[in-house]
Amino acid sequence: MRKLANILAVTLLIALVSPVFAEDAKPFADATEINLLDLLPPPPADDSAQTRAELGEILTLQVTRTPEEAALATADDAEEIWRFANVINNPKFTKENLPKFSAFFDRIVATEGAVIDPAKKFWKRPRPYLYSDLVKPIVELSKSGAYPSGHTTLGTVMGIVLSNMVPEQKAAIMTRAWEYGHNRMVAGVHYATDIEAGRISGTVISQTIMTHDDFKAEFEAAKSELRTVLGLTHA
Template identity: 60%
Template sequence: MKRFAPLAAVLLLLVASPAVRAEDAQPFVTNKDIDLTMILPPPPANDSAETKAELGEVLTLQVTRTPEMEKRAIADAKEDVWRFADVMGPKFNKETLPKFSAFFDRVVATEGAVVDPAKDIWKRPRPHQLSDLVKPVVKLSNSGSWPSGHATVGTMMGIILSNMVPEKRAEIMARAAEYAHNRVVGGIHYPSDIEMGKISGSVIAAVLLSRPDFKAEYEVARSELRSDLGM
């Protein structure tokens, strides 16, 4: 009589294994593949006229931002693709899109793997680190400010998502721009950090879209998304 118990046990373990956590997602590329210090200019000096002018912009927003603007800036502090739900519609949710979700977890991980090493080299202080007058409404961060990681990942997500759903390209990219700008609204970044983040996100997205390994997972995620949205 054949014994199937070992095989059954293996299958049970596979079924019972927990899903890969977002924080454990592997990046598609790292700073070894894309060195932002070879692409972006260095940040302006702390005592430069540009930095002083930008501090003025942050402080102006601080006294003119509305409670609704603050609320959206706080919500947008989260780095995930589900912040695009307000333009994608009610069917756009993590529960019904597991492959799509896992794919974008890797996109988010890629941003950190490329941007964080560059931040560590440039070490531009955040606005609140240069002026006690700046009172961020989002969680404080003492990592380098140049370029903005949120602007980078927001741009990456916007480009990739709008390629999956070109019917909503204008709305998606407008949302990506708001997502990035909300780091200035929140008081945690300078406007030029955001511009550098947009450049970084565009460069990283272009590299990813040319890679066979990325394109294979992209097609699976795109298919699942469009099917779920009825497209």
């Protein structure tokens, strides 16, 4: 019995001290609170002139993108706050140095999926490479619907939240957020209307979760940690 009690005690201790990873993160909101089916127009029909025009944009990007642009679009396939490292431009901006900040943004990532995935499943817009074999994606292929873009949604939320933590760099952070979304077209996996819907979705999600008490508390803790580690004055 004592041995069992010791095992349970060790297990509980491990659970208490172990970091929370993205797959375990609790969303700040989900589709029951933010129903995108009520907020967004449906995507253009597959056989519409709009879809054909958007396909043309993707094919143009495919032949005009530089190796540097392609490399950035490929790297931006990662859904994580650390893709903003080139804007923050501080070697201390790492997961190891920022555990509270990292766990907070894990919840942001989880929120994007909880809100966006039901809309994707409902509209089921085929990805550009499924519509035309002329499209040659440069990132891992996804089985989810194209509309709205989850990466763009996440990039928008991350940009808005991060810029509220570091308002001194708001313009650069939001420019990076817009680039993060645009790179889904560069990569050949989303249409322009997917990106536009993602930016709208990200803005709505941000405005909604900012009203939640748990968000407010974790935001302040993450912000304080970030500004301390980066050597910024506390705003």
